[in-house]
Amino acid sequence: MKVLYWDIFAGISGDMALGSLIALGANPEKIIEQLHSIGLNEFRLDIRLRQVQGIQATDIDVVVLDNHEHKQNFSHNHEFANNHTHGHDHDHDHEHEHEHAHEHNHEHGHEYKNEYVQHDHTPVTHAHNRYLPDIQKMIMSGSLSERAQESALKVFNVLAEAEANVHGTTIDKVHFHEVGAVDSLVDIVGTCIALDQLDIEEIRVSTLPWSKGFVQCAHGTLPLPAPATLMLLRGFKFRDSGITGELITPTGAALMKALAQQTDFPEMIIHNVGYGSGKNDYGIPSLLRGVIGEI
Template identity: 30%
Template sequence: MPETPPTSLDRPGSVLWIDASAGVAGDMLLGALVDAGASLDRVRAAVEAVIPGAVRIRATETVRAGMRAVKVDVESAIDDQPHRTWAEVERLVRGAELPQRVVDRAHAVFEALARVEAQVHGVPVADVHFHEVGAWDSIADVVGVCAALEDLAVSEVVASVIAVGSGSVHGAHGRIPVPVPAVLGLAVGWVLDAVGDGELATPTGVALVTTLASGQGPLPKMELTAVGAGAGSKDVEGRANVVRAVLGRAGAAAPAESDTESDTESSTVPAELEQTTLTVLEANVDDLDPRVWPSVLASLFDAGAADAWLTPILMKKGRPAHTLSVLGRREDEARLRDLVLTLTSTIGVRRTIVDRWALPRQWVDVDVEGRRVGIKVAHREGRVVQATPELADVEAAATALERPVRVVLDAAVAAAAAAGLTPGATL
């Protein structure tokens, strides 16, 4: 482990691949990130900000089935640790003085755990009072992992297939089958593997992976920058009980395409069109007050979304709902996904990688009674295709001129036409 790892500013926009093919637990993932270069001191400081004086965190090197790894141990620093409710955990996380992305990521993980526990036990989320999320070691694992991701400047997380094990374990109410109900609830829509004996994936570990990762797949195409291995508690013969964290440059992490497909697509795209690979994030929501949606969309645009929109749908039992769709750049994906999970009531987000072909655009200012209004001009082969006044400029001018927006909009369209900005005109 490096004693003085580089700061997040030295590694902008990293992509993280989590290898959970041998299982995953919160402390294992934290150990892998520390081994990959995350500052243990920054991890400790983040946990201290949430539960001050409650735990001690130490990291040591060890070996699992011949593989070197880092084992992170979280020890209680007080005699009587409280069992906290979801509301108490939420208050602690939201009230901590931490980077906003650490708070948002940790909150999303805890909320996912709270929702699945409510489902498993058949109680409302607000009434969840459970040991798993309220436990001090789980808080340390979740907050520690989110702080480590921030220290490593991780903007995107991808995961492998998750090994969950088999058999049964002893729970508070007797023997329960593996995978335990909470793991299955958290992993709906994710690919699991029952390889191995016993419980290989814990609810905290699975919550971290399924909440923070944008999807599953093999090791993404990337420029490798660091690798870390986090050890589980047991040294299992014949199987390295570790989680691996593989870091790389985000700019090289786009999904690989076959040479044939890539060459074919590139040859059919006219040179004047701008082609970009973007992400569409979507979530179906049926339990959010409709009055909240405008602020959700505004926040997504402020966070860098290229577009965001709502589509009315009908869900099971005829319930009216909306599909929230967010179009954005790959480097903004994690931030936009976290906002969707934070600002709406959804418990899951799906991702689609899309190609966008766009006309080149430029801005031309026109004058409307002494006020500047920008005209967005889309063009192709040297000719205007569309010329559209920027509505924000129109609204600002309308306010200053004390005129209706529709009147100023008509004046802006006329000013653009007078400047020769009409479809078919030569630029």
């Protein structure tokens, strides 16, 4: 049985998950082609190799294109080069449900705010809201494999359930104006496509790092882990990390809740190891380590 073990010593987010799978051999060209097939065209995927405390990792940025770029460029940019720089900033008027706005300290000399999930994402020409049925229709409309479709639907379903629980509503009334954002859809659906490409039969995860602190959002000040994140991770085992700041995003939590089980490292033959890069600097390597092996 082919197993993916995510070693979550520094947390997990959608871009860290996708980055780790590309580092393990998932084909970004095919991922983008399948994302286009579900009507997700208004983005460019920037991928580069990055040194994080001496460890080479795959760093992902989802760049939301404006109308002119969208018409001019349906391709993506995935230069694996340490000197790669991004010609963008994330100026999309992010208003947050529970705001995941972090100052990311990239080594290529600029800082910007990049919200992984759960944010009001209103790019200039893509300001539309999505409910769960809208996202379900998108996922089912393209050329994704049955396994990738099922995985993506599971992730969004558990995310909707957590949001409904936190906000005291029902799943059919959950408004995906944040998770429906292009970058979050790319992270979640792209990860499910990559898992299918790598023929992963089972995902296991390590003990999770508990962090503390607060985040400012549209509702006021919320504690970390964010309420939806913590709702998703009921039943998971944590250890205190001693870190102030967000380590696990709702996207990362939903991926684990829907697709993974938590265990000690299994007895298996290791085939490959890959690292997905995060954007924070809390004094430890901001990395998600993916280990593929055979049980």
